[in-house]
Amino acid sequence: MTHSARLAKSCLAGWEIYIVTDSPSPGDWPEHSFDRVSSVPTLAERTAALTLLGYEAVDGAKWEWHExxxxxxGPVRFLGVLDVRRIPSGDDR
Structure with missing residues (x-):
C-alpha cells in the first residue's frame, strides 16, 4: 500500500514532513519537524526523516512540487509530495 509523504513549511514550526495515511484525522499521521524555517531540507535529510518514520520512497518516485x-x-507556498510505502519488517520480506 502506498501513501503520500508531504513536505511543507508550517506557520509555527518551520519545515515538516508528514505521511498521509488512511486515518481521517491528520493528528494521527506520522510527522517529523526539521525545527527550522529557512532552507528547504535536503534530499538526504528528507530520506532520513522518512526512515525514522518507518517509510521509504516507492521505486522510481521523485519529489513533486506544488504551488x-x-x-x-497573497504569498505563495510550496508543497513537496512523494509516494512512499512502509519499510518492510523482517517478517514482510
Missing part, C-alpha cells in the same frame, strides 16, 4: 496560492495577491 499553493490562496489568492492572487
Amino acid at each position: 499553493l496560492d490562496d489568492d492572487e495577491t
Whole structure:
C-alpha cells in the first residue's frame, strides 16, 4: 500500500514532513519537524526523516512540487509530495 509523504513549511514550526495515511484525522499521521524555517531540507535529510518514520520512497518516485496560492495577491507556498510505502519488517520480506 502506498501513501503520500508531504513536505511543507508550517506557520509555527518551520519545515515538516508528514505521511498521509488512511486515518481521517491528520493528528494521527506520522510527522517529523526539521525545527527550522529557512532552507528547504535536503534530499538526504528528507530520506532520513522518512526512515525514522518507518517509510521509504516507492521505486522510481521523485519529489513533486506544488504551488499553493490562496489568492492572487497573497504569498505563495510550496508543497513537496512523494509516494512512499512502509519499510518492510523482517517478517514482510
